[in-house]
Amino acid sequence: MDKAHAAPRCCARTRSGLSCQSPAMANGRCRMHGGASTGPRTAEGLARSKRAAWKHGRRSARYVALKRLVKQAARDLRETTKLSEQMLRNAGW
Template sequence: MSNQPHATCTCLSRLTQARLAPSCGAKTRRCTPCAGPAMLNGRCRMHGGKAKGQTTPAGRERSRAARLVHGLRAAEARQAARERGAARREMAALSALLRELEDLEEGSASP
């Protein structure tokens, strides 16, 4: 065994650096400030905020030209739903007419 001191631990200096880093500060669900380390925008990776979207005119044009895929509110799906509703209403009306016709035939058949 030698009496030489051990190598200095760099983990302590890293912990100190982490504690000194600016924190996010966003309001959490517990109404306390977030203690996560802040990125360049001032918030942590979880509270970084929404993307601002395309900023250049070329990027905006690419975004407009891209095909928007959203099946629940697509124009074709809405049109198909309208057609199904119209067919259901027509079937219900025909069914009611058929019942009335059957009732009339039953009424005239019995003496």
């Protein structure tokens, strides 16, 4: 226990205004006051981070493009149907 008590302290300011007395890690701060994450540093880590943040894909570029194609196909189909009905009416059907 003597080594634990001899460890350097965090010394970050707490909400009460006093210094934090938790033992410091290698970065000089405790586990609660360690600071913000620096994020992924490698391309592999960045790719893993992007995969972890993926939720559903309903706003992805592929989905938006597919939705646009489906809407255009539906408009074309409605227009074709309307023209066919007009042609049949004009032919006396």
